[in-house]
Amino acid sequence: MSTAARAPRRDVPYREIDDAVRHRHADDEFYLRRALETGLTGTAPIVEQYERKISERYGLRHVLAVSSGSAAVAVALEGVDWEVGDEVIVPPSCPICTVLPLMARGLTPVFCDVRPDSFGLDPLALARVVSPRTRAIIEVPMWGYPTKADELQALARSLDIPLILDLAHCHVTRLHGKWLAEYGDIACFSTHEGKFMSTGEGGFVMTNDAARDARMRAYTRFGNLDGQRVGLNYKLGGLQAAVGLARLDAIDWHLEVRARNRQFLLERIDNPLVRELPLVEGGVINGYAMLMQVVRGDGRRFVEHLVAHGVPSDVKKYDNQPLYNYELLAPYRRECENARRLLRSLTTLPLHPQLSPEDLQHIVDTVNAYDG
Structure with missing residues (x-):
C-alpha cells in the first residue's frame, strides 16, 4: 500500500456500495x-x-x-x-x-x-x-x-x-x-x-x-x-x-478486473492502522474479495466504520466468529486463539467487476478515514 504522506483526515460522505455480483454473460x-x-x-x-x-x-x-x-x-x-x-x-x-x-x-x-x-x-x-x-x-x-x-x-x-x-x-x-x-x-x-x-x-x-x-x-x-x-x-x-x-469462459476476465481493482486500492490506501492480510509465499489470490486486517485495536470497530459509510463487509453480514461459539457446535468447543484473533481483526472489501471508479475511490477514502 502507499507509503506517501497521509492527507489530512476529512469526513467521508455516505455512498452505498453493492456487494452483489450480477453474473450475466453474453453466451x-x-x-x-x-x-x-x-x-x-x-x-x-x-x-x-x-x-x-x-x-x-x-x-x-x-x-x-x-x-x-x-x-x-x-x-x-x-x-x-x-x-x-x-x-x-x-x-x-x-x-x-x-x-x-x-x-x-x-x-x-x-x-x-x-x-x-x-x-x-x-x-x-x-x-x-x-x-x-x-x-x-x-x-x-x-x-x-x-x-x-x-x-x-x-x-x-x-x-x-x-x-x-x-x-x-x-x-x-x-x-x-x-x-x-x-x-x-x-x-x-x-x-x-x-x-x-x-x-x-x-x-x-x-x-x-x-x-x-x-x-x-x-x-x-x-x-x-x-x-x-x-x-x-x-x-x-x-x-x-x-x-x-x-x-x-469469463473467469479470466474476472481475474483481470478484480486484480486491477485490488491494485487500485493497494496503491491508494495509506492508513497505518490497517493492512491487507499477508499472502503466503508463492500464493496468488483470485480477487474474490480483499481481506483487510486491523493491526492495532479492535477489528469490529473497523467493520462498523466501513458499514456506516456504505462499504459492505462479509464479516458483518455473516457475523464471522469461531464456530464453537454457536449453540449447535458448543459441545465440540476447543479454544483456538489464533482463529479467534484472526476473525476479530478482519473485514472484506469488494473487488467485483461491477464496481465503478467512484465506488473504488469511496472505499479508499473510507478506509483512510478510519481512526480507530
Missing part, C-alpha cells in the same frame, strides 16, 4: 438453448460437457457437478472411509456450511487452530488433535487467499489421512504455480450466485483418484439405484450447467 442464452434442446437432468449431455470443461481448466481428471457447495462437502465425504462417530478435523474459522454436512452424517467435527494471520491449519495444533478416529482433514481457505496447502498435504500424507480442501471461495487460486485444488485428495467448490463463478446454486467436486470419484458419483445418484449403497440426489441440473459453461 448464457446460447448454452441455455443447447440445454433445452439436449436435456435438463443431472445426467444430460450439457452436464457432462460442463464437467469436462472444468476438468480441462484445472487439469484434474475427475469432476463431479453437484447441487451446492454444501452438497460438495457431503459428497466429498463419500470419497473417504469412515463410520458414524469418527472424527474430521476442521478449522473453527470456516463457515458453518462446511461443518453441517459432517454432523448430518454422524461424524464428529474436531476443531483445530489455524496459523497466526492465516486460515490454514496450524501443523502443531493439528498434531495435538489428530487421533486414531481421525478419518479426514478439511482445510478451508477463505475469500480467495491461499493457505500453505503444500505443507498440509505433506503432513496429511505422513499421517495417511485424506485431505479435503473446501475451496468455495478459491476458484483459480494458485500456490507455487499450481491450482490450490491440486494439493487436496478431494477439492470442493461452490458456484452459488455470490461466488467467484456462479450457476445460481451449485458446486463441484474434483479429484485425480478414479476410485474416489466412482464412490462420490454413485452417492449423488441414489447409490446407483443398486439397493446396496446409500445415496441421495445431489446432481446439478442441466440449466445450471449451461450457465456454468458460459461463465467458465
Whole structure:
C-alpha cells in the first residue's frame, strides 16, 4: 500500500456500495438453448460437457457437478472411509456450511487452530488433535487467499489421512504455480450466485483418484439405484450447467478486473492502522474479495466504520466468529486463539467487476478515514 504522506483526515460522505455480483454473460442464452434442446437432468449431455470443461481448466481428471457447495462437502465425504462417530478435523474459522454436512452424517467435527494471520491449519495444533478416529482433514481457505496447502498435504500424507480442501471461495487460486485444488485428495467448490463463478446454486467436486470419484458419483445418484449403497440426489441440473459453461469462459476476465481493482486500492490506501492480510509465499489470490486486517485495536470497530459509510463487509453480514461459539457446535468447543484473533481483526472489501471508479475511490477514502 502507499507509503506517501497521509492527507489530512476529512469526513467521508455516505455512498452505498453493492456487494452483489450480477453474473450475466453474453453466451448464457446460447448454452441455455443447447440445454433445452439436449436435456435438463443431472445426467444430460450439457452436464457432462460442463464437467469436462472444468476438468480441462484445472487439469484434474475427475469432476463431479453437484447441487451446492454444501452438497460438495457431503459428497466429498463419500470419497473417504469412515463410520458414524469418527472424527474430521476442521478449522473453527470456516463457515458453518462446511461443518453441517459432517454432523448430518454422524461424524464428529474436531476443531483445530489455524496459523497466526492465516486460515490454514496450524501443523502443531493439528498434531495435538489428530487421533486414531481421525478419518479426514478439511482445510478451508477463505475469500480467495491461499493457505500453505503444500505443507498440509505433506503432513496429511505422513499421517495417511485424506485431505479435503473446501475451496468455495478459491476458484483459480494458485500456490507455487499450481491450482490450490491440486494439493487436496478431494477439492470442493461452490458456484452459488455470490461466488467467484456462479450457476445460481451449485458446486463441484474434483479429484485425480478414479476410485474416489466412482464412490462420490454413485452417492449423488441414489447409490446407483443398486439397493446396496446409500445415496441421495445431489446432481446439478442441466440449466445450471449451461450457465456454468458460459461463465467458465469469463473467469479470466474476472481475474483481470478484480486484480486491477485490488491494485487500485493497494496503491491508494495509506492508513497505518490497517493492512491487507499477508499472502503466503508463492500464493496468488483470485480477487474474490480483499481481506483487510486491523493491526492495532479492535477489528469490529473497523467493520462498523466501513458499514456506516456504505462499504459492505462479509464479516458483518455473516457475523464471522469461531464456530464453537454457536449453540449447535458448543459441545465440540476447543479454544483456538489464533482463529479467534484472526476473525476479530478482519473485514472484506469488494473487488467485483461491477464496481465503478467512484465506488473504488469511496472505499479508499473510507478506509483512510478510519481512526480507530
